[in-house]
Amino acid sequence: MPASILQIEDLTIYYGKALAVDGVSMMVEDGETVAVIGPNGAGKTSLLRAVAGLTPSSGRILFREKAISGLKAYEISRQGISLCPEGRRLFPELTVRQNLDLGAIMRKDHKKVKTDLENALRLFPVLKSRAGQMARSLSGGEQQMLAIGRAMMSDPELLMLDEPSMGLALMVKESISTSIVEITKAGGTILLVEQDAGMAMDISKKIYLLENGRIRLEGTAQEMAGNPHVKEAYLGIA
Amino acid sequence: MVALEILIYGAVLSGIYALLAVGFALIFGVARVINLTHGAFYMLGAYITYALSVLLNVPLILSIIGGMAIVFLLAICLDRFIIERIRTTMINVLITTLALSLFADQVILQIFGPDNRNIPAVISDRVTLLGVDIAGQRLLSLIISVAVIATLWLIITRTRMGNALLATAQDPEAAQLMGINTGRMFMITMGIAAMMAALAGGIVGSFLTVAPEMGMLPIIKAFSIVILGGLGSIGGSIIAALLIGYLETIVAYLISFNATELVPLVVIFITLIFRPAGIFGKRRGF
Ligand SMILES: Nc1ncnc2c1ncn2[C@@H]1O[C@H](COP(=O)(O)OP(=O)(O)OP(=O)(O)O)[C@@H](O)[C@H]1O
Ligand SMILES: [Mg+2]
Numbered sequence: 001m002p003a004s005i006l007q008i009e010d011l012t013i014y015y016g017k018a019l020a021v022d023g024v025s026m027m028v029e030d031g032e033t034v035a036v037i038g039p040n041g042a043g044k045t046s047l048l049r050a051v052a053g054l055t056p057s058s059g060r061i062l063f064r065e066k067a068i069s070g071l072k073a074y075e076i077s078r079q080g081i082s083l084c085p086e087g088r089r090l091f092p093e094l095t096v097r098q099n100l101d102l103g104a105i106m107r108k109d110h111k112k113v114k115t116d117l118e119n120a121l122r123l124f125p126v127l128k129s130r131a132g133q134m135a136r137s138l139s140g141g142e143q144q145m146l147a148i149g150r151a152m153m154s155d156p157e158l159l160m161l162d163e164p165s166m167g168l169a170l171m172v173k174e175s176i177s178t179s180i181v182e183i184t185k186a187g188g189t190i191l192l193v194e195q196d197a198g199m200a201m202d203i204s205k206k207i208y209l210l211e212n213g214r215i216r217l218e219g220t221a222q223e224m225a226g227n228p229h230v231k232e233a234y235l236g237i238a
Numbered sequence: 239m240v241a242l243e244i245l246i247y248g249a250v251l252s253g254i255y256a257l258l259a260v261g262f263a264l265i266f267g268v269a270r271v272i273n274l275t276h277g278a279f280y281m282l283g284a285y286i287t288y289a290l291s292v293l294l295n296v297p298l299i300l301s302i303i304g305g306m307a308i309v310f311l312l313a314i315c316l317d318r319f320i321i322e323r324i325r326t327t328m329i330n331v332l333i334t335t336l337a338l339s340l341f342a343d344q345v346i347l348q349i350f351g352p353d354n355r356n357i358p359a360v361i362s363d364r365v366t367l368l369g370v371d372i373a374g375q376r377l378l379s380l381i382i383s384v385a386v387i388a389t390l391w392l393i394i395t396r397t398r399m400g401n402a403l404l405a406t407a408q409d410p411e412a413a414q415l416m417g418i419n420t421g422r423m424f425m426i427t428m429g430i431a432a433m434m435a436a437l438a439g440g441i442v443g444s445f446l447t448v449a450p451e452m453g454m455l456p457i458i459k460a461f462s463i464v465i466l467g468g469l470g471s472i473g474g475s476i477i478a479a480l481l482i483g484y485l486e487t488i489v490a491y492l493i494s495f496n497a498t499e500l501v502p503l504v505v506i507f508i509t510l511i512f513r514p515a516g517i518f519g520k521r522r523g524f
Contacts, residue, residue, distance in 0.1 A: 054411060073414035082415070089412040091405050102405050105398060106417035154417065 004065070005030050005158055005189050006051070006081075011059035013046045013213075020046045021057070022213040028158065033180065033190040035200035037234060038210035044193040045086045047210070048160050051191075052076055052083040063158070078106055082156035086163060088147040092136035096127055099135050099146055103153025112155065119186075120149040123179045141172035148179065152188075159183065160191045165199055177203050197234035201225050209234075243370050244487050250376045252483025253383030257438040258456050259463035259475045260387055261431030267470030268407045269424040271321060272328065274335035276435055276460060277453030278342040279309050283436025284448045285346055288357050298360055302440035306433045313432030317425045325424070339453065347450040357443030379441045386434060387476065394472070403427065407470070455499065462502035466509050468516030478517065481505075 006028040013021035021043040028034045036044050050057035053073035061069045068076055077083075082103075091099050100120060104113045121128045124145040130138060135146060148164055164180070165173040173196070180203050184190060194200040200207060201221040209217040209230065217227060224230050231237045258280060265273045283305040290301035316338070324330040361374030394400040405413040406423040413420050439452075446452070463482055467474030482505060486498040509516065 052415065054414070072419075073411070074417050074419045077415055077417040085412065085415065089409055089415070091408045091412065093408055094401075094404060098401065098404075102401060102413075102416050105402060105405075151415075 003030050004028070005063070006191065007060075007062040007065075008047075008051070009060040009062070011047065011050060011057055011061065013043065013050055013055060013057045020213055021050070023059070024210070024213070024215055026208055026215065026218070028189060028191050031184070031187060031189055032206065033184045033192060033204040034206045034208070035192040035194055035204035036208045036210055037194055037197045037200050038216075039195075039233075042210040043213040044210055045162055046213075048083055048162050048191070048193055049085075051160065052081060052085075054083075077154065080154075080157035081160065082151045082154045082158070083160045084147050084151035084162060084164065086166075088143050090135040090138075090143055090147055090150070092134065094135060095132050096135060096138070096146055097131040099150050100127070100153050103150040104155070107155065109155075113153070116153060116155055120152055123152075123182060124149050141168050144168060144172075144176065145179075148176070152183065156188075158189050158191060160193075162193045163195060164192070165194065165196055173199065197224075197230065239369070240491060242368050244484070244491055246367055246370045246372060247376075248484040248487035250372075250380045251487055252480045253380040254438055254442055255456075255459055255463060255483050256387055256476050256479035257383045257434050259460040259467070259479050260390065260472055261434040262457075262460040263464045263467065263470055263472055263475040264390075264427055265431045266464065267472065268403055268427040269321075269325065270328075270470075271325060271331050271424075271428075272335075273321075273428070273431075274332060274457060275313075275316065275339045275342070276431070277455075277457030278339040279313060279432040279435035279453075280439040280456050281346065281450065281453035282312070282342060283309050283439030284357065284443045284452065285350060285355075285439075286436070287440035287443055288350075288355050288448055291357060292355075298358060302360075302437065305440045306436045309436035310429045310433045313428045314425050317428040321428070322421065322424075339457070343450045343453070350450070352450065355443075355448040357440070357448060359444035360441070362444075373445055375441070375444045379438075382437070382441060386437065390430070390434075391472070399426075458506075459502045462506045462509075466505055466516055468518045471516065471518060474516055474518050 004027050008024060008026045011021055011024045024047060036047065038044055046055055049055040051061055053071055053076040060067060063079060063081060068079065091102065100117060107113050126142055127146055127149055130142065135143065138146060144164060148161065151159060164176050177199055180190060192200060192204060201224060204221055207219060207221055207224045208215055217224065217230065262276045265271050286305035286308050287301045290296040290304050291298045296304065320334060321331060324334060359375035361378050363374045364371055365374050365377060367377065394403060402418045403423055405416060405418060406420045410420045459482065463475050463478040466481065467478030482502060486501045489501055490498050
């Protein structure tokens with residue numbers, strides 16, 4: 001049985017008095033892609049932010065069997081969890097290259113950084129031709145690619161992506177799906193948040209459906225694709 | 239002749255202003271903190287240099303470095319124990335740093351009294367430059383300002399730490415996701431800026447008055463420079479420091495020395511009314 005890389009137990013998040021995530025438990029295993037789907041406001045972003053240490057939460061979060069709840073975001077990042085956040089959050093007044101370099105700023109293995117940079121640029125060739133351009137001047141799709149590339153540059157053990165296909169044209173969406181599949185093929189572990197349930201099912205092994213801050217359903221991609229509720233509400237099939 | 243005097247004296251003044259304003263802008267740019275103790279750091283730099291060199295006979299250069307070191311530590315404590323807790327509320331930061339700055343003035347007043355003090359010059363000879371007779375120390379202060387600001391610029395644009403600072407300035411949360419300890423970045427910024435202010439205090443002490451309230455006017459000047467240059471912009475504050483330094487020098491020569499203190503205030507009014515984002519318009523990271 002593969003080791004669990006991330007284990008979340010009874011995670012609860014309040015914003016003031018408002019309950020956003022309510023007792024969520026889930027698990028991500030080494031080398032697999034796990035997706036969290038659900039409607040707007042379900043708590044998907046809150047969940048990823050809590051794991052990354054950006055949003056306070058209660059419950060337990062274990063990374064490689066070690067509790068990481070309560071650590072600062074930069075400490076969690078240094079332990080090997082990388083979040084590509086909602087809204088991309090690039091450094092707008094820095095170049096594409098500087099943004100990528102910042103992803104690797106804490107790393108000491110400079111040789112591997114070089115090959116990782118080459119890999120990221122192979123995955124997203126457009127970033128290579130834009131290397132000297134300010135991040136703010138990129139198109140939405142290019143910005144999304146840069147955000148993913150930057151998150152990969154820390155060579156994370158767990159890569160978390162918050163709606164990487166948000167607002168992108170179909171073709172760009174597909175190329176992002178392809179890159180996610182490639183990252184997994186290369187041995188990467190991914191926790192993906194996606195509103196596009198179809199895309200999530202194409203590229204992930206396991207799916208959690210989050211509604212109103214709770215796990216409504218969980219299962220393999222096939223199981224979920226066959227579920228009547230999922231079919232009706234998320235795949236648009238009656 | 240007057241033109242050359244204005245050129246040289248204006249450069250000296252601009253250099254000192256830039257040394258103060260760039261630090262002030264750096265703190266705002268990286269940490270979004272308007273630090274009103276900045277003038278107190280300048281004043282403390284002067285008084286510590288005075289106490290070490292005149293009262294304790296420590297060599298002057300060591301005294302200036304001692305002043306910078308002590309102010310650096312004070313600034314780091316200020317950030318760590320006070321500003322860290324109130325950073326997100328601008329009004330708390332303003333009131334607290336203003337109060338601390340007045341407190342520092344009072345402490346110095348109690349210890350040293352209200353009399354003006356004088357710090358000896360590192361270079362006490364006068365020199366002639368382009369036919370203008372000038373105190374060696376003034377020229378030294380210009381050279382030091384240029385060297386310090388150039389070094390800071392290189393650190394910010396060329397080093398790993400500089401990259402981390404730029405990232406923190408543009409999006410602290412995203413910077414944390416890169417593994418950057420942003421709290422440490424804020425602290426280092428505060429320390430560096432305070433050290434620059436203390437250096438300014440230590441070197442001007444031979445040709446400007448050293449008195450407990452000496453930090454008040456510079457804070458207004460730093461403020462006007464930073465507003466004119468665009469809040470947080472280092473390049474903008476260097477240029478604005480030059481503009482205000484020269485404006486004051488020109489006013490001193492052509493109108494009256496007493497009118498110079500009006501210059502920064504007029505600049506604040508005019509900028510805020512006609513170009514509230516500063517000469518470079520939209521804020522752009524640095
Ligand atoms: N910073 C915040 N302060 C207060 N409430 C918040 C905050 N962030 C999120 N919420 C609330 O928490 C709930 C969950 O939000 P969250 O952003 O996690 O949803 P989401 O599933 O990511 O939605 P979307 O698909 O639209 O991105 C929402 O009701 C939202 O209004
Ligand atoms: Mg979201």
